[in-house]
Structures are given as C-alpha cells and as structure tokens.
Amino acid sequence: MAFVFMEGNEAVARGAMAAGCNFFAGYPITPATTIFNNMLQMLPPKGGTCIQGEDEIASMGYCIGAAMAGKKVLTATSGPGISLYSEHISFAIGSEIPLVIANVQRLGPSTGSATRGADSDIQFMRWGSTSGAPVIVLAPKDAKDCLELTVHAFNFAEEFRCPVFIASNKEIGMTKESFDMDDLNLPPLVERTPYTGSDPYVPFAADPDKAPPFLPIGGKTLVRQTSSTHGPDGYITIDPQIIADMQQRLHTKLNAAMDRITLYEENMVPDTDTLVISYGLTSRAVTDAAAALAERGRPVSTLSLKTLWPVPESLLLEKAAPFKRIVVIEMNLGQYVNEIKRVLCGKKVDFYGQMNGILIPPAKIMEAIENE
Amino acid sequence: MNSFLNTSRPPVFCPGCTHDRITKSLDAALVKLGIPDNKTVIVTDIGCSGLFDTFFNVHALHGVHGRALTYAAGLKLADPSLNVIVTMGDGGMGIGGAHVLAACRKNLDMTLIILNNFNFGMTGGQYSATTPSDAQVGSEFLNQAEIPMDICGVVESAGATYVSRISGHDDGLSDELVSAMQYKGFAVVETLGLCTGRYTKRNQLTPKVIDQMIEQRPSPGGMIARNQRPEYGERYRQLAKEKGKFPEPFVVKKQFDMPDARRHEVVILGSAGMRIVTAGDMVCFAGISGGLNVSIKNDYNITVLRGQSVSEILLSPDTIGYTGIESPTVVLALSDEGVARRQKIFAGLSSDTYVLKEASVAIPDTPAQVEEIDFKAMKIKKTDWALASLAVLASQKRVLNKDMLVFALKSRFNEKVFNLSMETVEKIL
C-alpha cells in the first residue's frame, strides 16, 4: 500500500502530466485555480508551457493555437469560465481541435457561489456551443477518478479530435483524499493519428466515422485551420452535400465508438427491483445509502456513470431492463434525469435533486428510494 | 519563391479596396524575407481582413472575432521557430482589445497588421473603434457620440516594442512589413485604407486624405525605444528553466497500528491564522500512517486573513463514500468564530463525542463529553492551539498517538519548523 494524499484538482493535474500534457493556459477562478497552480509547478520542469491568459476567452485561444501546433493541452475553469469558453468550445468542436477542459463546477447561476459545489453545468457542457454537435463529458467521483479520467479525457481528445470535459465539482476538486497509487488503473496512451499518406494532405479528409488524421501547423506540410464551415480542404464551402457530410461526421465519429467511450461502475444486486443511477460525487453517497438500505433488508442496485456525454444509451437500456423502478439522484434540480427519462421512455423514473451548496447526505437518498 | 499567393484563390475584395494592395505588399514582403512557406503562419480575424489566410500558400488559421492574437500566441509559444503574422481590422481591434493590450505587454515575436479602414465593411459599414465622430456610417448617429481611438497611441502605451502607422497605398508598405517581421518582438503595423464598398461611398476619404492624416499624426516609426525588452518566449523559457524539480506526490506507507482504528469524524473549529488547515493535514497524515483512508475539507473566508477556519476530517478503515460530516467523534473548539460557523452541530452531538474546548471559547449546550483546557495558562500561543490540541488527542491515544503525530509533523515540516512544533507538543506530551 502506497497512499498518496491530494485534492481532486491536483489529481487532474497529475492525470494530465501522466497523459503527456505539455501546454496549459487558464485564468484563475475558484474552485478550479489549484489545477492551474499545480500545472505551473509541474509543466516547467518537464519542458512544458503554462500560462495565465488575460481572460478565459484568451486562455482557450492559447490552447487552440498550441493544440494546432501539436501540443496536448489542458485548461481548467468553473461555470462562469465555461460561459466565456463557449465560442471557443464551438470552434474546437467544429474544427476538430483536441483539448481537455476541466470544469470544477460550482453552484450557479452566474457567479453563484465560488466555494459551494453543485453539478450545475451538466447540460451546459453538452449544449453550451453552437450547432449541437457533440462533446465528451466525463464525471469523476473522487480524486483517484480525477487522475484516471483525465488520462482517458486526453486519449479521447486525441483520438476524436474534440473537446473533452472533466465534470468535476468543488467538493471533489478542493477535497483532499488519500488513495492507493497501486490501485490506479491508467489506460495506455493514445496519440492523435498523424497523416502518413502519399497524396497531398487534405486537412479535414476523413473516413465518415473518424476524425481526420492530424498534421501540425508549423510542420513541413502546409495546414489550414478555420472556424468557418469548411470542406475537407479547410476552405469555406457552401456545398450542401459537403456541409452535410462534415456535420454528420462530427456526430458519427463519437457515436460509432460509444462502447469504448462509455465508462461506468455498477453494483448489481440479485433480486432487486430498483436501480439507482447517479454520477460524480453523488454516487458515493448513493453507495453509502445502498449499503445502509441493504442492512435494513431493502437492497437496491446502483449504476454510476462516468461518461455522461454522449449519453451511453445502449448501456442505460441494457442495465435498466431488469428493473421495475429507476431512481436518479443529482446535485442539481434535475438535469441528467431528462436524458435518462428520454432513453428509458416508459420506465418509472423517480428523481431526487438538491441544490443548496451542500452535499446530498445518504439519508436523503435513502428517503428518496424508500418513498415510492 | 517569387510569390506566396494562392493562384487558385485570388483576392475577392471590392474594386479599389486597399486590402487588395495590402495583400500584394504582404506577399512582396514575404518574398523579400525569404522564409520558407512552411515556417510562416497567417492567423486572421473576422471581416474582410479575415480573408487573408485564404490568399496565401502558407500555414493558416482563421478563427473567432477578436481572438486572432490568442491563437497566434498559442502557436508561437508551442513553436517558437514560426514566423507568425496576424491580420485584423479595426473591428477586431475593438472587440479584441483585451488581447491586443495583453499581446503588447507580453512581447511575443509576432507581427500584427491592423487594417484600419474606419468601419465594419463586411456587415454594412457600421462604426468601429476608429471611426471619426463626423463620419457618415451605417450606424446612424452613434459614432457622433463617441471619439475614435488612436491605435498606435494605445499599443505604444500598452508596451508594444515596435509600432508604425502607414498608408495602405504607400509604396514603402512591403519594406515596412519586412522590418516589422524582422523585428524580434511584438510588432504592430497600423495600415490606413479605403473601404470602397462601404466607407468611401459616403465619406471623402482618398489616399491623399490618408497621407494628410498620417502627416497630422505621424507614425511612431517602428522600434519604440522606451519599450525595448526581451522577447516574451525567450524570457518565459529562461524563467521556466530556473523552476525547480517536478513535485512528485508524497507517498505515505502504513507504519503504525492505529490505537483506535475505527471511523472517526474530526471537526476543528478555529480562525484564520490558527493553522487549522495545517493541523487538519497532520491528522490526515497521521491517519494514513495508521493505515486509514482519509479525507479533509476546509472552510475559510475568501479573504483568507480573517474569519473562521474550519477543517472537517474523515478517517476510516473502509473506503470513504459521502465526504460530509454526519456524526463527529471529535470536535476541537478553538475559537468563537469557528464555533459560530458550526453552531448547529453541538446540540446533535452524541454522548460519545469528545469535545476539547479551549478555556476562552464558549460553546452551545451539548450532550457530548466536554473537556476544557487552558492553553493560554500553559503559555501556548494561539497559533499553536490547533497543534497543541492534536497533542492532547495523542496523549489520550484518541484518533492518533504520539508516534503518528511526530511522523506527520516530520513529513510536512522542514527541520526548523518541526523542532519548533515539537516544543509545543512536548508541553502536552
């Protein structure tokens, strides 16, 4: 046993370093600032670059430039920063720029509460961009998850060339915890696919279900990047078929890989009729609540999602099938439950949510499960 | 190479538009400079000046309005060998003002060409940050209520190391662009030009009038002596190199048998300056050395030097789920402010809960076992009360013992601080 003791934000930084991150730009904001502080300690000794942007928009701009020059980039913020990131999130989605965004969520709306946690931005991360094209959102439940999921986030960003969010929470980011380093389960690293063909490089030419191979701006071969609607050549296009194909590919490249993108934990208890679905920090209170209920002779099964977006629809359908009743618990007044209701259409789905700046205690969850 | 122009995508500007001349001058400048095509990147903003990247056979990045300088900075930091050119209009200058100022202060080796034509051409001739107050523009009277900004004056005062103003019709434009690109640092070239599609339809602006404008407000002439300083990237890399070692995580192995190896919830109630957070960390290090899982949350004011400081610590032989405090086993009441912050917990404490309270601190009625200790009388300074109360716990083998506490202090502190803290601990143990 080799225990380390760190807050979730430090774990995100360590995950980024383990993933080979070599560029960070961010703007200070509670409760995400310590990711920036940690990156500032960790990147320079490894030859990486860590800078403070003049604002959140600029921070994302620096990341986009560096990513296009071939760097593996991370930025970190909280809800008010995600608002400002929005235009560049759209850019990164549409122009297939790999980047990882740690969102240490705090209680909104707006400036809300800087030091109070909530899973405020679950829908915002998915939809806070133009066009409706998808992103990947991963939700850690503790510091160890922060480290592991950040490595997954980099892998996904590299492979699919899209922004990947870590949906952390003040209550994870700024809570220090011990965990056993020997228990860490890090995936092998994935790097973006370089273009190696013999034909001239066409920067957005790709298989219909894949991201295009990458070459960096500044490399031997000329590269074009643009935020405007473009054809495979990276020039503006108005050809409806080319536009339709590009738009579709942004969805298909993720949907086609859902099995690999879907990360979760489950505890399926035989002969139970209720499945409790949760994610992030809340899933830990759900685990406690389920254990206490089992002791009282009212066992339930649990499913804790780590991949929130794209919605793991087949997983939800498969896991929910044997159950009479689904209970969804969230640290907000009901965001992801709408996805679960959509996917499990026709099932009985009950919900408990809380948004008051404190964690949902296991007792509340037990009540929600028992109050049929 | 005798031209970098993309022959398959010729410029598409309105007839007479100065952007056309600037395109050709930039091409001539790139030819004179002789840098290979794959060592130059053109980063463009939005509007008619945002079309520039498509006319050249070099690396290109076209992005969101006003943000061109931010992508350019990312590219330059990532690849210092690149010749980075940014084109933006007076519109981009206005909306991206914060980035222009930041770029001036940073001084990365890049060239910013601001194509000032006094209005938003592409969207219909609306007024911009540089439109004269008496101009006729597409935003009715709005420009009459404002004054235009002096781009060169602003960037010079923001710290740009190279600033010049030149007519887009000046025969010396390509030479001026060469010297800007050759300059090592952030070079800003403001070109003045005609938007024939919009602006000159209603305003008397000709190349001659532009020359007069420049006579009235001459170019700062390139290098700004008072702003000279090292290039940002080089300075950054030099400073970063001096940065110490990579901070490896601190690993703790189980080495003690916990005297009381069950779940504990410890709450430390104190004030800013009492080293509550440090004491909380000590409990955690001690717990880990005893083979327990731990978690800690701290609650203090944003203005860190004032107000309450509260630590909530969980120690458990099992994996910790919910990280909130449910039934504290130990409460250390060390300041009134801290107690006030968690006033509500006292009535609900169980009769097994151990409350250690400093003599000067008042606590609400509670069913818990309360022990009072007079640290003041023991000549222990307030800043050491939290540490001293850990020594009290260790003396009772509650939560931690002396070995664990000493281990925790040793792991967290340097020798000097460790010795000082041991003086406090010895007063109790």
Ligand code: SF4
């Ligand atoms: S609208 Fe103005 S700036 Fe744009 S191309 Fe026409 S003349 Fe040039």
